Amino acid sequence: MSSSINARAFCKYRGGKWEVYTVCPPAEILLTIVVNSKELISIVCSPDNMEQLTIGFLYNEGVITSIDEIKSLEVDTVNCVACVMLTKEQFPKPHKLILTPGFGGGIIFSQEKMRKDIEMFLNIHxxxxxxxxxxxxxxxxxxxxxxxxxxxxxxxxxxxxxxxxxxxxxxxxxxxxxxxxxxxxxxxxxxxxxxxxxxxxxxxxxxxxxxxxxxxxxxxxxxxxxxxxxxxxxxxxxxxxxxxxxxxxxxxxxxxx
Structure with missing residues (x-):
């Protein structure tokens, strides 16, 4: 997250006085994900690990079921575009777009697809x-x-x-x-x-x-x-x-x- 190290000076009020306060505000970009040459979605995110974000997003939204379905993935960090080519021409299209109140990435396509083949129990002290x-x-x-x-x-x-x-x-x-x-x-x-x-x-x-x-x-x-x-x-x-x-x-x- 290299862009997050750009410190900026602000005014801070403390103890009845104003002072110059230097801080590094979190950086954000708009990452566009393109699948098989078609734009799928744009996500507000931090400018790091965009490859991981793209793969994880596609998996979590059911577009892919395995990383083996990704033929190629190229991330243009200048224009903030992730271009993905799949091993299949057709893939499950998100049929219900839901904008959620979360900041950045608060977008899912459906709450109807849930895994049924997993063991959902774990104990932790x-x-x-x-x-x-x-x-x-x-x-x-x-x-x-x-x-x-x-x-x-x-x-x-x-x-x-x-x-x-x-x-x-x-x-x-x-x-x-x-x-x-x-x-x-x-x-x-x-x-x-x-x-x-x-x-x-x-x-x-x-x-x-x-x-x-x-x-x-x-x-x-x-x-x-x-x-x-x-x-x-x-x-x-x-x-x-x-x-x-x-x-x-x-x-x-x-x-x-």
Whole structure:
């Protein structure tokens, strides 16, 4: 995220006085994804890991089912265009475009496609969950530098496996998925952590990624809670050093002994 290191001077009010405050605002671009020479969508995102974002987005939205279906992928970082050629001429067309209230990447095509072939159960000790959340926060380099950045991470029993940052909370999940596909890492049965509010479409992404537990520093929406209960995903919010709220399927958050 090289463009995020461009520091700018602002006026800050503190203790009854104004002072010059230098900070690096988070950068954002509009990435256009072109599939088989046809424009598919444009996404507001951070200007890094655009290849991972593109692959993860296509997978999470059902356009591809495997990275092997991608014949070529070229990212024009100057014009912010990702051109994808698939091994197939025809691919599942998103038939229901939904604009969601999330900032950046808050766009999905349908909430009707959900994986049914995954084992949706995992136990994690509450203290372990809190520890991993702190670890993700400590690893959030760009957030520490500029603020205004979201992070997501997937973890296994050894710790954090993949972590991504972006101005869009949905984009972080797509970046994680993209990197997992590129590295041939299965996310099934792993824990997903995120910094932002969890919406219903993020639960849908988690379900399609094979994620049985999702936890956030913030809160879930009511629709996210309902969908998590329906899919069996353990859902936790306001995760801090020694506390959190289990919004759905609390049996996930216990000692696995």
């Amino acid at each position: 509450p203290e372990r969950l809190c520890f991993l959340m702190e670890e993700m926060k400590n690893n959030a380099v760009h957030y520490k530098r500029s603020g205004g950045i979201h992070a997501s991470a997937v973890c296994d029993d050894q710790g954090i496996v993949i972590q991504a940052e972006d101005v869009g909370r949905h984009n972080t999940m797509d970046k994680v998925m993209g990197e997992a596909l590129m590295k041939k890492i299965s996310l099934q049965g792993k824990l997903m952590l995120t910094t932002g509010r969890i919406s219903s479409e993020m639960i849908l992404k988690a379900s399609n990624m094979g994620i049985p537990i999702m936890a956030s520093l913030s809160s879930p929406t009511t629709k996210a809670v309902d969908l998590a209960r329906k899919t069996g995903i353990g859902l936790a919010g306001y995760v801090q050093k020694d506390q959190f709220i289990a919004y759905a399927n609390a049996d996930h958050f216990k000692d696995g002994d």
